[in-house]
């Protein structure tokens with residue numbers, strides 16, 4: 240497969256179309272990013288890589304971090320995790336309050352904000368030094384120590400995180416949060432504020448394309464069974480109330496973040512990360528989805 244040629248075609252196509260998306264500005268620090276950035280990095284299971292545009296520039300991974308926190312929690316806690324959060328798609332936006340009330344404080348899935356806050360609470364209870372341990376785990380997956388928290392982004396989100404504060408308070412009131420709410424939010428805002436390049440993200444997520452083994456070292460990091468489950472949750476919940484549309488247009492499990500990043504995996508062939516900061520009305524990268532749709536159409540490689 241001539242992936243480089245395909246990426247070059249995608250790059251040209253993405254330069255041509257008019258992008259009506261809007262950069263996330265509810266976290267003021269994110270609104271400072273150049274909206275026209277565009278990068279993509281693809282890594283095959285044969286450890287061959289291809290890239291275009293700003294693929295080596297760091298950006299805020301935001302909700303993409305929720306997949307990594309779930310991975311750690313699932314390994315450490317096992318089945319009991321699912322008493323506190325479900326695995327059903329949400330039909331509402333990622334920061335919805337109404338759905339949480341209907342669901343009696345048990346979030347629909349670990350990728351909406353309420354569910355990720357539950358996972359953050361779990362990690363706070365089971366890790367010795369959550370903020371450091373989380374970063375160490377990501378660096379290990381990426382095979383790269385040049386990955387850091389952006390404290391300004393974490394601080395900016397804390398200053399304006401009214402909705403997340405409402406979610407965590409509501410869940411605390413219903414007995415589904417164990418730790419102090421400020422500590423839970425502080426950890427959650429840090430995990431979201433990690434900055435990575437498209438290459439680092441693709442390498443981090445390579446375990447999900449390769450039955451739990453890192454593509455570069457072939458080391459087994461998590462079980463193939465966990466990968467099957469987490470990929471299923473990415474497929475059904477990775478794009479909030481746009482998960483169906485993403486499955487229809489792209490046809491890969493994946494996860495987006497309001498920093499404009501998307502990671503998607505073909506469970507037996509490749510992992511791809513794309514970054515374009517302007518978001519559609521569902522909070523997912525507008526051009527990112529377009530690029531991934533081109534990729535699966537041109538390569539013929541989706542899960543469907």
Ligand SMILES: NC(=O)CC[C@H](N)C(=O)O
Pocket residue numbers: 300301302303333334352396403431495496497498522
């Ligand atoms: N969809 C996202 O990337 C949202 C993450 C963001 N940190 C928030 O809590 O709102």
